[in-house]
Amino acid sequence: MQLDGTVNLILLYDNDFVSRNSVRLMGRRLKHILEVHQPAVGDTLTVGRLGGLIGKGRITAATSIAVEMEVALGKAPPAPLAINLVLALPRPKVIKRVLLSIASLGVKRLDLINGFRVEKSYWQSPALSPAGIRDALVLGLEQARDTILPEVVQHPLFKPFVEDKLPGLIRGTLALIAHPGAGDSCPHAAAQPVTLVIGPEGGFIPYELEKLVAGGCHPVQIGARILRVETAIPFILGRLCP
Amino acid sequence: MQLDGTVNLILLYDNDFVSRNSVRLMGRRLKHILEVHQPAVGDTLTVGRLGGLIGKGRITAATSIAVEMEVALGKAPPAPLAINLVLALPRPKVIKRVLLSIASLGVKRLDLINGFRVEKSYWQSPALSPAGIRDALVLGLEQARDTILPEVVQHPLFKPFVEDKLPGLIRGTLALIAHPGAGDSCPHAAAQPVTLVIGPEGGFIPYELEKLVAGGCHPVQIGARILRVETAIPFILGRLCP
Known part of the structure; x- marks a missing residue:
């Protein structure tokens, strides 16, 4: 069964980071970005680091192989349910x-x-x-x-x-x-x-x-x-x- | 896509009624009763009349062609949400x-x-x-x-x-x-x-x-x-x- 959530935030993992502020994504998230966002250099997407803060990613390169973003993370994720x-x-x-x-x-x-x-x-x-x-x-x-x-x-x-x-x-x-x-x-x-x-x-x-x-x-x-x-x-x- | 509700009540329609208190079911509901309930004469199931009361149906006959029940309906359906x-x-x-x-x-x-x-x-x-x-x-x-x-x-x-x-x-x-x-x-x-x-x-x-x-x-x-x-x-x- 296909689950149909909407990607309102692109989740980033530690090993996506190629430097402190830049990531390179392939696979499922690349596919999603290419299909849904038709990304151009300079576009920004909502991103968040697994277990960490959320913020914006600005696309610096996008090909069929990988998408690269500069990320600025500064916002806490929403409060958990108690x-x-x-x-x-x-x-x-x-x-x-x-x-x-x-x-x-x-x-x-x-x-x-x-x-x-x-x-x-x-x-x-x-x-x-x-x-x-x-x-x-x-x-x-x-x-x-x-x-x-x-x-x-x-x-x-x-x-x-x-x-x-x-x-x-x-x-x-x-x-x-x-x-x-x-x-x-x-x-x-x-x-x-x-x-x-x-x-x-x-x-x-x-x-x-x-x-x-x-x-x-x-x-x-x-x-x-x-x-x-x-x-x-x-x-x-x-x-x-x- | 298959919807997976559970049948907790068998809904009866006016044209299921062969007399005032007895129904004869075929098709989807027959299939459900045969598969899920392995019905025997005398078994009772929860039933309700579309737009009306709910109650019990007692099986009087069950074959691969049709299931027949005597029904006794006396209970109001649950209150609607306002x-x-x-x-x-x-x-x-x-x-x-x-x-x-x-x-x-x-x-x-x-x-x-x-x-x-x-x-x-x-x-x-x-x-x-x-x-x-x-x-x-x-x-x-x-x-x-x-x-x-x-x-x-x-x-x-x-x-x-x-x-x-x-x-x-x-x-x-x-x-x-x-x-x-x-x-x-x-x-x-x-x-x-x-x-x-x-x-x-x-x-x-x-x-x-x-x-x-x-x-x-x-x-x-x-x-x-x-x-x-x-x-x-x-x-x-x-x-x-x-």
Whole structure:
């Protein structure tokens, strides 16, 4: 599946830099610049250094082999969302779109967890390889003009995650489980950092919900509608973030 | 492109009914029931009548030709969102996903409008045919267990829309334009019905923004990040809805 983010910022890597202020790009980013921008010497593009500042790149050379830019970086990337996401691993078809989406939204920590209703085969998806994950996240950063890669951690075993990892993860945060039928509504504009847990299609089974609640998470609901995970995530994040 | 909604409710049409309480399904819904549910006589599925109530269907016969159910409908569909959406027409690749998404979220009125940054060719997309629109909306209803089709209206001319249609559309609502760089933040949990205007990739041009503001819409922003339309819509709706 082709992911269709828009490149609103060209992400630069350390090894793109041929001097302190100039870069040389080939491959995917060259192709993008040639196709979308029809670049001329002197044109400027929005760029950002992975993990660093954003700014402008002025084209000094553009051929079918490489594009060269002089860059001036001085602006901080947009603020991260103060929301960590714990997500039951979605279907492979969906995972790339979710990674792009959460990176664009500013989530900086995603824990992918197992559940009874997560098919075992999902954990074998190439979308979960380090390169697969990184490629999707980079598209999200380029979409949102961000430079800070989210950390994505995989937990193929539910119980050890809840017992050993969850307590540290939720410490100092408001820990919520999006759960249809929960007694409380999901709050608006949380005043403190949030850890948001979202279950698989069909939801957590009662045992899993009990473990998460015993681990300190509070179930909340967003109404009677059952949403696709790629719709539910931005819907709940929009509600929670100040 | 294959849309991947989940069928959480099987939508029934008037001509499925062979008597007051029994239906006979073929085609797409038969295929779905056979593949996903491996149905046996006596099994029950969640069903809903287009435009009407939801309830249960008990299978009375299932063959490769047709599935028959006795249905008992008594429950109202989930409440609609009190938010109408006015959306600059997105790329054809995106439009189907957006239609599915807004139908699942409970938007009941969508006006698709033109803009300088909307490519003219988008208006020719098969996704905008009555059947194309309806198919995508039905997937959204089946996803969210809803039965009420949203109304989708197309306005291929910007100026006549803003001058002639917008005033009636926004009457009695809080009319907002999601616009990067606007002075005010998008509110949380609106206490009154909302009309939300979302521009094309790259945004409205100044002339368009001025016309919309003169027409009574107020620009609001959701931060520095540039989101894909399919992420921005649920993000803003989650923020606005109570």
